[in-house]
Amino acid sequence: MKALMNACSQRLVQWLLLFGLCVLVGYGQQQYSRLQQIETALSQQLPARVRETFSDLYSNDDPEPLIVSRINEDLARSGSQERVQACVIELIALNSPDNQAWWPFGQQLAISWQWDERQYRSLLSVGCQTQMPQLLGTGLLLSLGLMGLICLLPGPISAARQQWMSRLLQEGSSLVQGYAVTSEVDRLNPAQQQSLWTLVDSEVCTARQALVSFSPLLLSDLSEDQLDWLQVGLRQSNGNFETALQVARSENRLVFDIVGGGLTVHGVPLSLPRTPYFYYLWYASLRLQTEGAENGWTINPSVQRPDHQAAEQLIEWMEQADGHRKAINDLKQNGLRAKTLDQNRNKIKEELVSLLGETLAAPFLFETERDPKTGRSRYRLALPASKIEIRETSESVKR
Structure with a gap:
């Protein structure tokens, strides 16, 4: 509500400024137009009237004051266009030597004319009434029209949008296409924009593909972690945007397909080397054994006593899947x-980090602690048992 009131206040101030400017410009145009009309009319009438009056007073030693007086009487009685326009005109000097500066709002008007070979410069005083109702009405209509046009025109382009348009132009898009494609950019938050830039900079997709496929509507409900998974999904699916969105919205689940040797992490199919894959599967199977106090923890065997019993399950899986x-x-x-x-845990970590990055891979790696009884290290998958699934046949085995 407060934002709406602020926006309305800004619009009102803008309109008042426009209205004042329109009235001021209108006043100047009104005064200038009248002076032009008066100058045009008197440039034709004044020389003829001076000659006529001078012929009646040619015997007078100083006829100029009398000529000025008679012409002013004529102007006062005149029903000409100048009087109709609510202007009072008075001849001040028949031939003025003063070099009066021209100013459209001024009270004096100089008219140059020639009689025989002599050049005259007559100076007149002009006073016109302002037609205020017409001026305010015109200013109101003009300011409202300009305000409407301003509202329809696009606002200034943000720095973020300029960067995207520059990248689109480099890719071959036209200016009009770039303007249209970036119309929603400012609705993206910094994390979303950074995610898109990462996609483009890593050449997973072009700027146009990123902006068209991942609109703010699609990205608005994605967290920062999901945006990171979006990038993983694009890389692993060779730029398939629909698949990438499915990956981004997937759960933190770890799914093993023993028969096919498949592994899915957070909806992303990954490929591990065969031997580390089976060791990863072995740790996952231990995590699923929720009964008892161990809850997925397993202690590294003693150097002097390797664990033959624990190796049986690994041997069975490897033979079943041609390890x-x-x-x-x-x-x-x-x-x-x-x-x-130790070697296979390290290999699993290297593979997952290289594919997912340290942050995304962390929930799928190992927890470690010192066993209080033996003093040796023990390990388990960090992912809860409820997020792990092992498919031994065509049917899923979930725990």
């Missing part, structure tokens, strides 16, 4: 070793 024979044989012969677990 690397060397890795399978190592597990059968040596069991699950701390060194192997």
Whole structure:
């Protein structure tokens, strides 16, 4: 409500300024027009009237004052156009040597004319009444019209919009196309604009594709994290905007498809190397075992005692999905070793961070703490069990 009142106040001030300007310009135009009419009329009438009056007073030693007096009597009695225009005209000097400066609002008018070979410069006093009703009415209509035109004209272009238009022009768009495509840019918040710039700068899409496909309406409900996932979705889908939006709006879920060897992170299909994939799957299966106090935690095996029992599930999955024979044989012969677990956790982290970035990958990586009984480190997936799904067959297995 306050913003609306401020906008109305600004519009009112703008209109008052326009109205005052229109009245002032109208007054100047009115005075100038009258002076032009009077000058045109008297330039034709004055020389003839002076000659006529002079012929009656040619015997007078100083006829000029009498000529001025008679012409002023004629002007006072005249029913000419000048009187109709509510102007009072008086001849001050038949031939004035003064070089009067011309000013449209002034009270004096100089008319130059020639008689025989002599040049005359007559000086007249002009006083015209202001036609106030007409002036105010014209000013009102003109100011309202200008105000309406200002409201229809586009406002100034913001710095952000100028940057986008510059990029569009570089890509080959015309100025008109750039203006149309950037019409919604100012509705984007800084995080949304930065997200779009990142897409364009990383050459995931062109500026035109970014602005057309991701309008403020689509982006308005996306958080900063979702905007980051949007970029991941575009990269992984080769610029498919619909798929990228689905990724951005997906949950933080981790889905394994054992038979197909697939992995989906937050709706994004990712490809891990075969052996790290199965170790990642193994940690996920432990996280799903919510019964008991462990709740997904597993302690690294002792250096002297590898864990053969824990290796059985990994061997089964690897053989089922045609895993690397060397890795399978190592597990059968040596069991699950701390060194192997550390190597594969590091490999999983490297792969996810390279694909998603550290911030987005963090919820899908590992938590670690010191086990109070053994003093060794123990690990588990940071993602809650409710967000993990393992598909062992065509049917989904959820816990």
